Amino acid sequence: MEPQLDYRVEVTDKDGRVIAREEGPSRSYVRQWNELFHVQAAQIYLGGGGTVKDTSGSTCADARISTVTFKSNAGIGETNYGLRVGKGSTPVSINDYAIGNPIAEGTGIDQLEHQLTYFTGPSVVGSTLSFTMQRSMVNHSGATISGIQEIGNYMMFSCGMYTRFALGFRDVLASSFSIPDGGAITVTYTLKVTA
Amino acid sequence: MRNRAGLWYSVTIRDRHGKVISRERRKSRSMLGNWYRILYGMMITGCTSMVHTSGNSWGTCYLQDNWDFRGDADMDYKSIVIGTGTTAVSIDDYKLATQIMQGTGSGQMRHLASTPGWPSIVGPNCSFLTSRTFLNNSGGSITVRESGIYCRCKGPTYYGYACIVRDVFGTPQAIPDGGSITIDYTLGITA
Numbered sequence: 513m514e515p516q517l518d519y520r521v522e523v524t525d526k527d528g529r530v531i532a533r534e535e536g537p538s539r540s541y542v543r544q545w546n547e548l549f550h551v552q553a554a555q556i557y558l559g560g561g562g563t564v565k566d567t568s569g570s571t572c573a574d575a576r577i578s579t580v581t582f583k584s585n586a587g588i589g590e591t592n593y594g595l596r597v598g599k600g601s602t603p604v605s606i607n608d609y610a611i612g613n614p615i616a617e618g619t620g621i622d623q624l625e626h627q628l629t630y631f632t633g634p635s636v637v638g639s640t641l642s643f644t645m646q647r648s649m650v651n652h653s654g655a656t657i658s659g660i661q662e663i664g665n666y667m668m669f670s671c672g673m674y675t676r677f678a679l680g681f682r683d684v685l686a687s688s689f690s691i692p693d694g695g696a697i698t699v700t701y702t703l704k705v706t707a
Numbered sequence: 708m709r710n711r712a713g714l715w716y717s718v719t720i721r722d723r724h725g726k727v728i729s730r731e732r733r734k735s736r737s738m739l740g741n742w743y744r745i746l747y748g749m750m751i752t753g754c755t756s757m758v759h760t761s762g763n764s765w766g767t768c769y770l771q772d773n774w775d776f777r778g779d780a781d782m783d784y785k786s787i788v789i790g791t792g793t794t795a796v797s798i799d800d801y802k803l804a805t806q807i808m809q810g811t812g813s814g815q816m817r818h819l820a821s822t823p824g825w826p827s828i829v830g831p832n833c834s835f836l837t838s839r840t841f842l843n844n845s846g847g848s849i850t851v852r853e854s855g856i857y858c859r860c861k862g863p864t865y866y867g868y869a870c871i872v873r874d875v876f877g878t879p880q881a882i883p884d885g886g887s888i889t890i891d892y893t894l895g896i897t898a
Contacts (some may be wrong), residue, residue, distance in 0.1 A: 606898035641740035
């Protein structure tokens with residue numbers, strides 16, 4: 513069986529009531545996911561020529577093995593890595609390197625307060641092993657934020673002596689979501705594999 | 708439409724003259740739970756439980772060596788490995804059922820070096836290939852029925868190796884004396 517990636521998006525109002533929901537199979541890991549696997553599997557060292565484009569669009573030509581490759585457990589307010597949402601609707605391409613139109617951290621217009629990206633541990637049910645990652649983003653901007661249509665995950669990696677961030681997977685949602693003031697959007701990805 | 712991500716493998720058998728005598732190519736059934744346990748540890752920069760190929764429950768933590776499946780010549784504890792077992796694949800497999808060890812004795816094969824190739828992009832696909840060849844200089848025929856990948860990993864205390872892929876062949880492959888078997892694994896994603 514192939515590995516699977518599924519997503520679920522829920523929007524809640526200021527009272528915590530679910531007002532919109534979407535779930536389905538993820539369309540897309542993107543190339544950085546495999547390129548970072550390769551860096552680890554082939555043990556590409558400093559100066560080894562590993563090439564990975566970061567979320568700014570800059571190509572790192574010295575991606576290397578690291579303890580932080582794939583790190584995604586972002587803290588509160590951290591938007592360099594962890595789950596993100598955006599307003600872009602461009603179809604996913606293998607060459608995507610960032611969320612098309614990401615929502616920034618904050619309480620200003622069209623900004624969201626990013627909570628932790630946290631994980632549930634791996635569990636086996638029958639012949640499937642899975643774990644989940646989840647993040648809520650709260651709207652304290654004073655107005656509805658509309659047009660949320662894309663989700664994805666940014667991951668840390670090491671480029672030479674520096675820390676960089678790369679897009680691992682991205683999905684364009686079937687529906688456009690609006691988050692009322694005081695409400696929140698919660699994104700959950702389930703990573704699983706079945707033998 | 709669901710994305711495509713996963714492993715594909717091919718098996719090529721050659722006789723002592725290098726002539727291809729058998730070939731099997733199919734989607735790998737089994738990226739194992741251990742692959743995702745290591746991934747989980749890396750994504751959270753933490754640790755989780757995992758059984759190593761030694762059978763010890765040493766766990767896995769974030770470590771720069773994780774997923775290293777390069778193989779030196781004669782190395783039978785890391786990289787692509789082969790065996791004679793036919794036990795059905797299980798998500799919690801932690802080693803091959805019956806591994807063929809390095810050597811030229813009865814039932815043994817010589818393990819050649821292996822390193823993953825660089826990723827390539829073709830259309831909406833990104834993939835990289837890892838290949839390894841095993842030579843039969845045992846003096847008799849050897850039938851190979853399973854293959855897999857062992858990688859480097861480390862738990863909170865001990866370094867070790869994890870079985871992250873295991874496949875049982877659709878057709879058992881007999882390797883004549885002087886012949887070889889080449890296993891290709893391709894890790895691919897399609898957007």
